[in-house]
Amino acid sequence: MDRSGRRFAGRRMVAVSMLVMTAAFGLNFAAGLFFSPLSQRHGWSVGALSVAAAANTAITGLLQPVVGRLVDRVGPRRVLTVGLVLLVACYALLACVRQLWQFLLVYPLLGGAGFAAAATLANSVLVSRWYVRDRARMLARSAAGINLGQLLILPLAGWLIVGYGTATAYLALGVMVAVTAVPAAALLLRDDPATLGQFPDGATHDVSTRLLNSPATSEGLKRQYRLALASFGLHAMSLYFVLLHLPSYVVDLGGAVATGGQVLACAAAASAAMMPAIGRLAARFGRETLLLTMHLLRGAALLLAAASTSAWPLFVFAVLFGLSSFPVIPLTIAVLSTGRDPATLGRIMGRIWLVHQACAGLGVLAGGLTRAMTGTYRPYFLAAAALMATSSLLIHRLTATTHIQEPLTDPCHQPPAPANT
Numbered sequence: 035m036d037r038s039g040r041r042f043a044g045r046r047m048v049a050v051s052m053l054v055m056t057a058a059f060g061l062n063f064a065a066g067l068f069f070s071p072l073s074q075r076h077g078w079s080v081g082a083l084s085v086a087a088a089a090n091t092a093i094t095g096l097l098q099p100v101v102g103r104l105v106d107r108v109g110p111r112r113v114l115t116v117g118l119v120l121l122v123a124c125y126a127l128l129a130c131v132r133q134l135w136q137f138l139l140v141y142p143l144l145g146g147a148g149f150a151a152a153a154t155l156a157n158s159v160l161v162s163r164w165y166v167r168d169r170a171r172m173l174a175r176s177a178a179g180i181n182l183g184q185l186l187i188l189p190l191a192g193w194l195i196v197g198y199g200t201a202t203a204y205l206a207l208g209v210m211v212a213v214t215a216v217p218a219a220a221l222l223l224r225d226d227p228a229t230l231g232q233f234p235d236g237a238t239h240d241v242s243t244r245l246l247n248s249p250a251t252s253e254g255l256k257r258q259y260r261l262a263l264a265s266f267g268l269h270a271m272s273l274y275f276v277l278l279h280l281p282s283y284v285v286d287l288g289g290a291v292a293t294g295g296q297v298l299a300c301a302a303a304a305s306a307a308m309m310p311a312i313g314r315l316a317a318r319f320g321r322e323t324l325l326l327t328m329h330l331l332r333g334a335a336l337l338l339a340a341a342s343t344s345a346w347p348l349f350v351f352a353v354l355f356g357l358s359s360f361p362v363i364p365l366t367i368a369v370l371s372t373g374r375d376p377a378t379l380g381r382i383m384g385r386i387w388l389v390h391q392a393c394a395g396l397g398v399l400a401g402g403l404t405r406a407m408t409g410t411y412r413p414y415f416l417a418a419a420a421l422m423a424t425s426s427l428l429i430h431r432l433t434a435t436t437h438i439q440e441p442l443t444d445p446c447h448q449p450p451a452p453a454n455t
Contacts, residue, residue: 040230052182055154056215061124075200076132086137086141110380117147120151121148124141170312174361178310264428282405
């Protein structure tokens with residue numbers, strides 16, 4: 035509670051942020067489920083729909099610096115709310131689309147812009163403003179919405195498409211987000227603790243001020259930032275490659291199309307199970323050590339996928355990949371945002387997510403080209419494992435770098451003076 039006796043509102047912010055992430059990532063991931071039905075209904079080529087998906091991803095990445103500056107200028111609450119509204123508008127218009135050119139305008143432009151504003155960047159800034167000491171754990175809670183979107187909205191979207199058609203499915207999903215996540219973001223979120231007369235983590239003093247004045251800020255921050263950002267880019271090069279190409283790899287190895295979806299569901303479930311443990315594990319072993327473990331685990335999983343000769347070992351791969359995929363994001367963001375001025379976090383996050391999206395797109399493209407030229411994804415799975423080995427070396431160097439330690443107690447707290455004897 036703050037000095038006036040009000041309960042600290044940080045947990046509410048994280049809960050709403052998780053809801054926003056669930057809605058944003060759910061709608062974004064569900065878009066791919068519509069491609070095959072749209073192709074069958076309208077005769078649109080899968081290639082044209084893939085171009086739209088690539089454009090959507092590119093717009094999302096290119097807008098990250100813009101979104102970051104807007105977050106710093108007008109606050110994450112407004113940016114998140116507008117982003118959700120754009121996603122809702124995208125789905126509502128897609129329900130009315132009948133021509134391919136209409137789809138090629140609506141899905142990349144509205145969908146890409148909406149996802150850029152409502153996804154990880156603005157949510158990360160919001161949570162980072164409310165938490166300093168407990169940042170890694172709360173970022174992990176917020177990021178759990180990524181997996182919840184996969185586990186909740188994707189099955190619902192599939193059921194709606196099969197039972198009622200694409201137009202009704204688009205409209206129903208858009209309305210669902212409009213009546214849940216949009217009002218929650220607009221009415222319940224606050225940009226930072228100061229708007230309620232509170233301090234980060236519910237402390238009695240702004241702990242971020244102490245971090246900004248730490249000698250470690252000038253000594254280790256730049257080196258820490260470069261190493262963590264490079265590892266984050268390498269992480270992205272295998273993350274989206276797996277998400278988009280794994281179902282095709284399952285089919286290549288003799289599995290059914292439905293099996294590909296089941297493998298991805300296993301990865302999402304493992305990731306969702308790992309998210310709540312991030313804070314406790316980071317506190318016990320250290321953020322950098324936990325990151326190193328996850329990168330090594332991802333590399334081993336990618337080697338297993340490359341060595342698989344049938345679809346069934348990919349379920350084991352999916353579990354290992356899930357444990358070491360999206361949980362990497364809140365840990366890395368916590369490292370990259372440590373010691374940063376909350377007023378400039380948006381611009382910093384904009385650059386970080388631009389690098390992440392660019393590397394993710396490169397990984398997706400390289401994986402697809404590898405499959406086209408060699409007839410198999412195995413060479414890129416091996417290359418991705420090598421990239422994770424490189425990122426592990428970067429994280430190992432990061433552990434030896436002087437970096438800022440977040441305070442574990444209220445910096446204003448003074449131990450009681452010894453009693454006079």
